[in-house]
Every structure is written in structure tokens, then in C-alpha cells.
Amino acid sequence: TEIASRTAAIVQELKGLEGPLLPILHGIQEEFGHVPQDALPVIAEALNISKAEVHGVVTFYHDYRSHPAGRHVLKLCQAEACQSMGSDAIAAKLKQLLGIGFHETARDGSVTLEPVYCLGLCACAPSAMLDGEVIGRLDDEKLDEIAAGVRS
Ligand code: FES
Structure with a gap:
């Protein structure tokens, strides 16, 4: 999907950082305005963690939105x-x-x-x-x- 490929580009750019998950989520939220479901498997695979872990971080930090924001x-x-x-x-x-x-x-x-x-x-x-x-x-x-x- 379009989301997956844009996510992959962001992941690629940031995954070399130490502790890359938060910067990646931040970048994705900047790109889409929220962290779409379709982005989770891409991140999980690249960082070699489970989708549940990524989801857990998205929901733990209230700065990240799992759904698009209102106007x-x-x-x-x-x-x-x-x-x-x-x-x-x-x-x-x-x-x-x-x-x-x-x-x-x-x-x-x-x-x-x-x-x-x-x-x-x-x-x-x-x-x-x-x-x-x-x-x-x-x-x-x-x-x-x-x-x-x-x-x-
Ligand atoms: Fe509300 Fe500082 S505590 S603005």
C-alpha cells in the first residue's frame, strides 16, 4: 500500500538511530497526521519486534494518535x-x-x-x-x- 511504502522510506531513514522506534513513530505521525494501522507491520519487521510491541508504544504515548485527527x-x-x-x-x-x-x-x-x-x-x-x-x-x-x- 501507499502507506506501507511511505512508512518504509521513513523507517529506512531513521532505523540506524539508537532507540529508533520513537523517532520513527514521530516521523510517521508528521507524515500522516497519525500512526496508521498499516504502518505497524512495516515498523515491526524492520526493527525486529512484534506488531503488538509497536502498538503498545503508540497507545502508551498519548502524543501519538492511532486515528486521524479532526479538522x-x-x-x-x-x-x-x-x-x-x-x-x-x-x-x-x-x-x-x-x-x-x-x-x-x-x-x-x-x-x-x-x-x-x-x-x-x-x-x-x-x-x-x-x-x-x-x-x-x-x-x-x-x-x-x-x-x-x-x-x-
Ligand atoms: Fe497549564 Fe502550565 S500548567 S500552562
Whole structure:
């Protein structure tokens, strides 16, 4: 398949590194936006490990996605400073507004919700990042705006 051959090229380029699995997964996610199922056997064979091991690493590190992301990616900070400013309640409200949990994508493909651990914006906690842009001091009003924005 097309995925297999593009994966093979990335594997070929990086497999000489020490500890090549994470860089390879990183490269594949950059290429495809996620780590497709079809890439797993190619990686496993090249590194001489089992497909289950590769799959285990993909699911263990939440930075890797096993499925394509939505049109928007919303990352909500769940680290300490944001926690102390109510990020739990923010997360609960956001999940309700979007109808999805962390690591899920809305069924219409509009948005993927992911936790992130510190955006370097602790002074403006609670914070989030929408499509690469940071948003600080989240409150109900901003959440409503974000939810409406990703849907439109
Ligand atoms: Fe959330 Fe630092 S803890 S931005």
C-alpha cells in the first residue's frame, strides 16, 4: 500500500538511530497526521519486534494518535497550575459541549480533544491550545466560543 511504502522510506531513514522506534513513530505521525494501522507491520519487521510491541508504544504515548485527527485539534492543559485554577471543571464542561472525551474525535470530524501537560502559560491558567494557538484564562464564555468555533 501507499502507506506501507511511505512508512518504509521513513523507517529506512531513521532505523540506524539508537532507540529508533520513537523517532520513527514521530516521523510517521508528521507524515500522516497519525500512526496508521498499516504502518505497524512495516515498523515491526524492520526493527525486529512484534506488531503488538509497536502498538503498545503508540497507545502508551498519548502524543501519538492511532486515528486521524479532526479538522481542529484542541489541547487542554491538565498540569498542576491549570489544575489549581479549575481545569478539571473546564475539561468536564468542554467534554459535555463537544460530546467527546480526551483522545476522541467528534463524529462529524470537526474536532479532536487532547490533554496536554503545561503549555508554558501557567500565569494565564487555565489554558488551552486550539490549532497551535494558545488561549489563556479559560472561562465559560470562552468555552462556548471555542465550541461554536470548531463546529462552524
Ligand atoms: Fe497549564 Fe502550565 S500548567 S500552562
